[in-house]
Amino acid sequence: MHPLLSLTVSGLLALALTLEKDSSLDCVPRKYVPYHNRLIMKHGLRTCGDLSLGDNAHLFREEGVFNYSIMLLREDLNLLVLGAREAVYALDLNDISKKLSSVKWEVTQKQKENCKNKGKDPETECKNYIRILHKMADDKMYVCGTNAFDPECDYMSYADGKLTLEKKAEDGKGKCPFDPFQRYASIMYENYLYSATSMNFLGSEPVLMRSSPVSIRTEFKSSWLHEPNFVAMAQMPESEMSAQGDDDKVYLFFSETAVECDCYNKLVVSRVARVCKGDLGGQRTLQKKWTSFLKARIDCPVLESQLPYIIQDTFRWCGPQQRWKDCLFYAIFTPQSDTSDLSAVCAYRVSEISRVFAEGKYKTPVPVETSFVKWVMYSGDVPVPRPGACIDNEARKAGITQTLDLPDRTLQFIKDRPLMDQAIRPIGDKPVLVRRGPTFTRIIVNQVQATDGEKYYVMFIGTEKGTVLKTVNYDGDTFIIEEVQLFQSEEPINILKFSNITGQIYAGSDYGAAQIPLATCGRSSSCMDCVLARDPYCGWDKDVGKCIFLSDSQSELIQSVKEGDASLCPDAEPFKPMNRSIWPGGNLKLHCHLPSNLAKTTWERDGSPLTPSTRLQLLGDGLLILNASESDAGLYRCLSVERSRADEYTTTVAEYHVGIGPTGSGRGNPITPQAQVGGPSVTGLQIIVGLLVVSLLALLAWNFYNGHLPLPWNCRKQNREQSQDIHIHGDPNSGVAYQDAPRTALAEDKPLVPGTDNGTGNNHHTRGEAAFSAAEESETDGPKVTVPSLQYIDDESEI
Template sequence: MRPLLIPFYVLFIMTEGLTESRKPRRSVSFPDMNLKQFKESELGSFSSLMVRDDIGQLVLGARGKILALSLEDITKKISEEKWSVSLADKALCQMKGKGAEECHNFIRVLHTMEDSKMLACGTNAFNPACDTVTFRNGKVFLERKPQDGRGKVPFDPYQSFASLMDGNTLYSATSSNFLGTEVVFQRHGLNPVKTEMTRSWLNEPTMISINMAEVSRSAENGEDDVVFLFFTENAVEERRGNIWVSRVARVCKSDLGGKMTLQKRWTSFLKARLDCPFGDAGSPSLVQDVFLLQDPNNVQDSIFYATFTSNPEPSSLCSQSAVCAYKLSDISHVFRGKFLTESDTGSWDTYTGEEHSPYPGSCIDDEMRAKGVMTSLNLSDTTLLFVKKHPLMEAVVTPITGKPLLVQTMTRFSKIVVDQVTSLDGQRHRIFFIGTDSGWLQKAVKFDGEDAHVIEELQIFQDPLPVDFLQFSSKTGQLYSCARNAAVQVDVRDCSRYTSCHDCLLARDPYCGWDLITPRCASVAGASAGSMIQNLSDGDNRMCPASDLGKRATIIHLTIGVAQFLPCSPETNLPVRWRLFDSVLHPGPQHTLLSQGLVIRPSPSDAGLYTCETLETVEGRAYGAMVTQYLVEVRDPDRVATNLKIALITVAVFTGVLANFMCRHLGAKMLDRCFRCNRNGSNSHVMPSGHHEAVNGCGEEDRHHAGGTPPPQEQ
């Protein structure tokens, strides 16, 4: 094998003095992904996605149509229903200044209702409309009874919004006018309520997510369920303008608005700043998505997992992303704290005036009912006026442990989904699936006492498209996503990429363990501890069975003073180290260490066995895994030339000796030729046959034969 020659300028570019960042342990590119993909060349952009575990379908909203795919295999389309705009509506939309592409019907809302029907809402050429979707014989149909969709779905097909369906009641946070400037958070249905159109309530907001916490299930005081809204906005409390912050707002599910003050408006709308400290001090941390994982035993222990970015510009090379977690009880505590109040000068200061009872913005509970406050309609105007003017809390909602679970540079997180899995030891572990704006999905886990680490990152879209939709199916155990004209189905419990027991255990993937019978890395779901091993606490691979399968060293011949490259490409993103026999190599005049190999400028002492191995530290213990080995032999060019001369002389001498041997031992015919061609005449005598015997060696005839010239005629 001849190693690659590396020019000096390439070495200069590739020399890596950068510190190791928290890279995903493994990266899997799209060609290596074992995923299912649904794609139609003539299909417009996907604009919504809904997993229907109850009927085994994945429902997709697209430009001008709704599709139903098999949840088990999304490559199988079950049915589709067209919902396009008329030519007249499209022409009217374009007359109002919108582009031809915008003036379609993008189905952006898909929600399941109590009767298994679905609410679907589309932009409808900037004239939002909703309709009901039914399923007959497994196929999707529109009832063709359109309703006004204003305030339920944006006019603009690309504007951010949020919505939630509770039973048959829709909560939405979106624009309610053609220009998209009036953004409201509202509940639709029999008792509609919404936010006030004032800067103190919402100031140029970007809506992110709506979640409902079923507080009533575990509340001892008969407290109401709570709806949380996550968004970003321009902070009114900042003295400097255009300071964007993340917010969490809270309203009560049973809020009916006020009787006189705040009629058909939220009487329980309170908001607080949401903090996720990372990045530069001057960079805003802006929330991108939120996933609520409810605790079935105590709702107050439920956790919100949120993705953030530090820079809103996608092109920024300095952007960072993070995942922060918030306990519901901590958020509730902030909403029982002090308020900020706006002064005559426009500054926002802590409110120190008269305290109100009941506490402004409180959800109805048993204590309030005992005092005659049965609904928000019974609240006094004094309390409601205070809520109207004081929606902002003083305290900031901080994450659990006060810091992010995960931070990455030069990456923009988008969506997040959290799953729970039971390991072989019976412990419950939470796994985070984080989408990025470049078409990758990161799979991360956090163990007690450690920072979260990314087990692997998966390229789920061939093109660098944002992961805007992400849902998990508890029925199939798979993730579903879509972007533009492609939908994908990803088996996040796939353990086949861990090709050895050592790799399987060190990955510390809660889904996976080493099957001692197969043997292979496989899902722990339904497996017994007797037939499978798993070590999530420290990844100790000494549990693995002994293996005599080693990699054979590659023999390399190097020349002194000539730089050569020895490649090392591990399957993971783990840092590598090189060893010469048992000694660890360090950078020096003879050795340049790169992430993908080693450059040697060999001297005679550099011959030996070189080993490239990945290095992984878990709970303070270092683990090495061999990637490749080279047996290096070093040659001196001067000595090679000398040895070549000696070899040539040796060959010449050996040829003469061989010829002499042939003359003496190869029989009468050869001897006869030797006598006849002997021209020296020394030490010869006549044989009975008339031939001469050449005592001193082969004669002229043999020399002529050797040179290709015929022997002379005998006189």
């Protein structure tokens, strides 16, 4: 075979395989739940508005307040503490539309002026955006805000139903970002604040810092943090039942410009870093700096993408009785180029991340002749104790009980080489979800045990369009149960939280905060719809004939989450047809709303499949009958056909009995004319017409009496007198007599003379000017235009 032909065939095969893979990227949610108009709680009073959700969901917002992007679940107080721009709210955890208390934290005019003088927007940037909100050991809360590009922190308490700021201002530099639109991360772990943000006004000094008891931070070196975007932080209790006497860890997820990349353009990569809880810094080297800071690349391979996808959010899932090694991190990734609209979710084992840091190779910088630094795998001797490791039993045996005792050789090694050589790969070496559409922004994960005894991870994913996807993975098959629109405007989801106590999900955006349940099983009205939803939270209860939450039932429920086997359902009750009638030659639409986006519509007439035509058009939401005839009468049935992994299932959605009669289109099936009941009668219409005629005659008589409308004989007499007057006082061919005499009379009484108008009513002035022009042109030929006709035209132009 010719080499060029061989390459062409190979390329076509690769393209075919790619297209086959991409076919699963356009998976749609089985159901889409739009925004609904309900009641909200605003300023403590229930008012009718367009700012809430249906299906037991609630929404909170206050007029003039934006950026609801930080939440703290105080389940001990049954509160959702919500931070926004210049305000903090205490909301009822069961119904966040109920505001229990609030506190304002606004910037002063002087602070706003200083911020404005530094070149920032006084209406957006020079405000106090709440960014840090954590619970402390004494039940107080630690809160920080951007404070017009001068971050500040304070303590807040909730007692007797009231939020209170204690006004103990603390410097927030290194704890809270200066810029309200800059990414950051923080956690409060054993009353110590760990934060990742910028140390300066310009945002050019990124730092991972622990504020107390001893302030420890990262080095200001590009090999440590290089133009990072911080995403999330989490702690892991790795000291529990540790045979090595290990320490607890704090993990940081972020993206940054890769220092190890040998390329001309900047390449952004995703990272995970970790530090030890007991780190106190070094004695001489790395004083008050992390001695345990290590970082590694974290990958999420999406198809055959050339550029790595960038991490946007993570969620740590750990079961109640689960060991830390079995915990998982779920992470959202999006492309770093505008040429792709894919988003992905990858899952990682904490044990694998820990192993890379504990046993992996290091990268080291090597100068080359072209005057730049190349990073390669370090193959030399590694100092003891191991650089970046926490103090463990082996170190204690060597007399090293704290990081201040570490030798300078170990500290210098980690100062120069904080990057690991091995990248962290996801479980299965592939994403658990890849989808084309609105960009993913936030993720939370919950585990639920279905009726088959297995436990499933259900992912709730926020998007940039203000929706939340509910998706689950069954044996490698990604299934999107539903997509719920939380906000009326398409605002990105900025935060997602979940409460085990209430079983509710809480979301925040710039527009407001929303609350939705884990599942709304009542959306499924039939057993088949309930089973085909494949929602592990829901099952069909045969006793009550409803789709209900698993924990709400004591009886055995019908559920098939893996296969979607709806054959387990009992036979559905027969439909009662709705009557419809239509005029011969008229049009009629028969509505059919499918219970699922995955279903297809088929229609039957009198038990036989309906063939679409120009007169019978199949629409997305029904059937349209055009130019109806006698042959269109009959029984129409709309069927929903949906395929699952088990089989293809057909169910009746709607039935119509259509009759062709003289009564026109309407509800019911009348065949003969029926007397109208409750509408206007013919006698009433006759009376109304008679009153209108009498009123018109009275109006005409009043106008004749007052002279506004001259009588016809008076009009003819007046025209003769005016004609004689013109012949006596002036030449009819004279311009003066032609213009002055009629206009003088018109200026006095302006009689309205009826005449025939063959033109449009909007061109009166144009017709009058044309008549005058014609009269001037005929001056040499004699008086061909008479005065009465001129007066009539002039009157009409005046009107």
